[in-house]
Amino acid sequence: MRQTFKLLTTISAVLFVTFFLTSCANTNKVTQDFKPDTDFSSYKTFSWHNFSSDVHGNDQIAIQHEIEQQLSQQGFQLVATNADVVLDLTIIKHVASASSTGVGLSVGLPIGRHGSIGLGTSKLLGKDEKFSALIILDITAKASNQVLWRGSADEVPLDYFTLRNQAKLNPILRDLVKQFPPKK
Secondary structure, eight states: OHHHHHHHHHHHHHHHHHHHHHHHOOOOEEEEEEOTTOOGGGOOEEEEEEEEESSTTOOHHHHHHHHHHHHHHTTOEEOSSSOSEEEEEEEEEEEOOOOOEEEEEEEEEEETTTEEEEEEEEEEEOOSOOEEEEEEEEEEETTTTEEEEEEEEEEEEGGGGSGGGHHHHHHHHHHHHHTOSOOO
């Protein structure tokens, strides 16, 4: 009996820790959009057109360098003039998706043999607005000035844009750029 109780307690603790850690996990939504009939094979060179950001303290050069590095690994070449495609990067600060955490307390007292009385209360924690960032990368054909591809990464924590946390932002940028050109 005692061993069964220990086993149940251990399993309960492991499940609690697992659920707690998975509920705290931060998942970034990385998506893309493009016209399905576009032939991306003719595009080999790129250059920057625009970089705009609502997030203060970001290192524009480091962000651009990470994107340039990923595109270079995928066979594209950065050029100063006459690029096949131009890049526009926009970083928008917005209120993060709502989530809530609460704590509840209740007490029940037995009254006689067949009755009881209960009293409970709860408190919602963390009602502060939390902000995150949306990163949008547009790749536009220079000759036609038409957007060929748009990739986005949403729910990026704002603290990832500090120099101290650049290593956390880089994998998100890589995941975003790896989608281009889209696999058919």
